[in-house]
Amino acid sequence: MRAAIKTAPGVGSLDVLDAPAPVLAPGDALIRVGFCGLCGTDLLVFDGRYRGRNRPVPYPLVVGHEAAGEVVELAPGTVWPPPGTRVAIEAVSGCGGCYHCIRGEYNLCQDWHHIGLTRAGALAEFLVVPATSLLPLPDAVTLEAAAVLEPLATAVHTLERAKPAPAVSAAIIGPGSLGMLHAQALQAAGVGPIVIYGQPGDERRLAVAAALGVDTFLGDRQAIATHARAATDAIGFGLSIEAGGSSAATQTALDVVAASGTLVSLGIVPPTEIDLLQVMRKNLMWIGVVASVRRHFADAIELLRTRKVQPERLITHRLPLADALDGFRALRRRDAVKVMFTV
Numbered sequence: 001m002r003a004a005i006k007t008a009p010g011v012g013s014l015d016v017l018d019a020p021a022p023v024l025a026p027g028d029a030l031i032r033v034g035f036c037g038l039c040g041t042d043l044l045v046f047d048g049r050y051r052g053r054n055r056p057v058p059y060p061l062v063v064g065h066e067a068a069g070e071v072v073e074l075a076p077g078t079v080w081p082p083p084g085t086r087v088a089i090e091a092v093s094g095c096g097g098c099y100h101c102i103r104g105e106y107n108l109c110q111d112w113h114h115i116g117l118t119r120a121g122a123l124a125e126f127l128v129v130p131a132t133s134l135l136p137l138p139d140a141v142t143l144e145a146a147a148v149l150e151p152l153a154t155a156v157h158t159l160e161r162a163k164p165a166p167a168v169s170a171a172i173i174g175p176g177s178l179g180m181l182h183a184q185a186l187q188a189a190g191v192g193p194i195v196i197y198g199q200p201g202d203e204r205r206l207a208v209a210a211a212l213g214v215d216t217f218l219g220d221r222q223a224i225a226t227h228a229r230a231a232t233d234a235i236g237f238g239l240s241i242e243a244g245g246s247s248a249a250t251q252t253a254l255d256v257v258a259a260s261g262t263l264v265s266l267g268i269v270p271p272t273e274i275d276l277l278q279v280m281r282k283n284l285m286w287i288g289v290v291a292s293v294r295r296h297f298a299d300a301i302e303l304l305r306t307r308k309v310q311p312e313r314l315i316t317h318r319l320p321l322a323d324a325l326d327g328f329r330a331l332r333r334r335d336a337v338k339v340m341f342t343v
Contacts, residue, residue: 003321004062038328064123068147169194172196172243173252175197239262242269243266260284314338
């Protein structure tokens, strides 16, 4: 089969190559991948900068973790879902026996597996995953839309944790696909007004955000803080979401959140120094959100089925698998919001 493979650590070392067909182990399912999206984490892997948990990134590694497809074959003794079923794919699976897994929070398992990070990913013609990681799709949800379920489930997780009240104001720092999926999920929950903030170079992505019906603003940290004060009558935003994956985005999220507000961290941010005194003086609730579990996927599927979230509005680049490197380049240039590969 053909697959996008990172062959060595460091920057680059990724190409579309021939790879052996994946082998089924007990409990596994073989999936014919229909669509696979790219995200900022994939770019970190490409650059050799991804920070994992207790498992190093293995090489060679088939990359990609936002995918949907069709069941082709089940391992002996596995009966569900039957071949031919259209499915979304959970990226994360836990060890099954630790404290967090027993509580159903396998996204917190320190021995987790994550397709495209610790095991073979989905930017390939075929993928093997545990059958328990599959979610059958209703007819109204296309495979392309379902390939965005992994980040949308994270947005559902954010709403579950943050519990924003209707009509609370919200700022999103970072106009990538994760930030914009959060904007759509917040709109569906009645949250607003919503402002998405970007930095110079984000002009094309902010144009996509504006088409969603949210306010946008382009500027550096000082300009964003000034805009936030004017937009909220100097109160700040009740909910501030860091979706930029950088130290600057985290500090900006702190700058614009209101006293007694909620700040959500989503990005894989390197160790950094920020003005933590704001957390105390603003009496903040600061929440970290990592990945999602099955109930979040179920709710995300319903958001797609009812068209309350429309991920196709975020797909700026549709490419074949053979052009994988072009997709990574578009993401790096910040031309793209969501890159989607037809596999």
